[in-house]
Amino acid sequence: MKKIDGGVTAPKGFLAAGINVGVKAKSKKKDVAVVYSVKKGFATAVYTKNTFKAPPCVVTEESLADGQAQAMVINSGCANACTGDQGYADALEMTKLTAKALTIDPKDVIVSSTGVIGVFLPMEKIASGIEQAAEALADDGGHDASLAIMTTDTINKEFAYQMELDGQTVTIGGMAKGSGMIHPNMATMLGFLTTDAVIEKKALQNIFKDVIDDTFNMISVDGDTSTNDMVCILANGEAGNEMITEGSEAYTQFKAIVRTICEEMSVSIVQDGEGATKLITIIVENAKTIEDARKAARTVSTSNLVKTAFFGEDANWGRIITALGYSGAEIDPEKCDIYIGDMIMAEQGKAVVFDEEQALEILKNREVTVRCNLHLGQASATAWTCDFSYDYVKINAEYRS
């Protein structure tokens, strides 16, 4: 597997475009993106767990019931969330407009929106954007599309990887959006992946669900979950490799490449967390079950006290052990070891005398790893988070005012 330049248009047979039509008021930034595959393919998505699922997520879930798609349409600036029946009609209309412009079936269009909650889509602008984007589609248009899905993001998040499968080059590309659920009126976690792999529908679905559980579902900037979160993948089969089926070696290899790109996309969102000065990786090892491992890692990663301690470069393992204790995971306080970097801070639940200066050296880095060994089983999970700085409060308190 190797990393290459590009994003959603890196795999064969994908075109994309990003257009500015002023959905984001007072901005010349791009706000409508269309991604198109020359051939209909298998597609699957994972949606927000928020009960207030925004209309675009509802429409996409309905469209993907048959596991197939050929295009994606995304707008930024307006989330089309908490918009009721009108919002549903508008999301559906976006798929119809896209389908018409591309001469495909509306049921084959994935739709997604991100931006302000509680206002209706400016459908005239959206319609014009879709039309222009469809005309501008290009095989190097992935970058423009990626720019068009950004809201509060400060860095463009595009990634692509290639691998060889039975002598054929298989490519996967992706673009992500999100600087954490930091402006819930303006931010959402989105991921759009494209691949030219030939793969069974069921195999694609299983790989994607597993990988998302380990990547996008394990990142946190502040613990809030948006109404619009969605990650999807579309496989058009243009690479010409032998069909990837469940249980095959190619399945394992392809899953690894999907995991790599999804992990990179997820980490890029955390690193773009507003006010973030550090990337913190939380590894929970030897939990009894994978659910316990994930729960424990996620709880540590969402603790304000852990996050402020890292901002302060404070080797405060008490906050880590406290978070493990209320995570709901099975924990034996007498067995738990805590490491920051390579330094052990607590052994079998009890304090270890450590060199404070050496600890500070570790904590000064821009990337810090916390390792919690529960000694209860064999399951492991990793969560990623950022530290919690003055700027987080500043940005979120001053928003709108």
Added chain:
Amino acid sequence: MKKIDGGVTAPKGFLAAGINVGVKAKSKKKDVAVVYSVKKGFATAVYTKNTFKAPPCVVTEESLADGQAQAMVINSGCANACTGDQGYADALEMTKLTAKALTIDPKDVIVSSTGVIGVFLPMEKIASGIEQAAEALADDGGHDASLAIMTTDTINKEFAYQMELDGQTVTIGGMAKGSGMIHPNMATMLGFLTTDAVIEKKALQNIFKDVIDDTFNMISVDGDTSTNDMVCILANGEAGNEMITEGSEAYTQFKAIVRTICEEMSVSIVQDGEGATKLITIIVENAKTIEDARKAARTVSTSNLVKTAFFGEDANWGRIITALGYSGAEIDPEKCDIYIGDMIMAEQGKAVVFDEEQALEILKNREVTVRCNLHLGQASATAWTCDFSYDYVKINAEYRS
């Protein structure tokens, strides 16, 4: 029912004292408290849900298995948490030392510690403190005891109420400690209540559990749960009222007074949250079940985004509805109304046009109420929280450094 001056020594037959013996290094602040009842009574407690339950909680739970107690011993400065077998032995020793000084049974002593995690109790100092406190016991010693349980608290938290029951005056007093789980190495939520009511053991247990679920368990400063949290009550029966039994009118009246004092104690902890500039009351109405109502109210109260919005005096109902959506409570997005103060912000899950200036007037107050009507049933719950300011990050990042 009427509010009176005083705390744990307000009810008949209770003595208390608070002593400084230097458990808190470099401080002349009091750090050992003893509360004593002239008569053994019924007692019950609610403990932290953190898996890493500190030894004093474990020892108290064992002692209260018979539902009886006669004294309380509390130290601040050292939490005796993550201290293993030695910690357990030390907590047990505290009950023995107290029992010896008071000539009572060690099994009748409630023990509690709060302060730094992962270090052992300085038992010589503690022993001296217990001895001095036992000698200093006084029927107006409640205030000194209250001072001795404070750590990062900036305000003393003592409350007392009186009511008439069959011509007898029944008094309840309490002292609380906690400025939220803001310094998990230094803070814990503690509540110690005393009453002279004559009450059945089972009635006392039921009332206390119900009330704690609605009060101490519904407050949040930052969502973290300490290893040492504990709230307990000791009823010595000195008021001479007719025995309060389950289902009686007196039961309902007494429950109301316990709720009133516990709510006041809980709110005082939230208001003392470091960096807090506002008290925010979250009321969830018409949930399907009481569990749903509590879950929804608690989730809104622990959302960083909701808390920073209130600091910024921003009528950001999108953050409230988002938090409801991921709370895990049953929510119908099409039915949910959100009010800030008396102003409706969202009706049936959709935005309502509101007067921004009028909203700002409401948000400028030091106390703000959020009301979420789920329209799904009859259950209601209230949660209390504070806003989230620069000072929260400052205090927590700079701690230890």
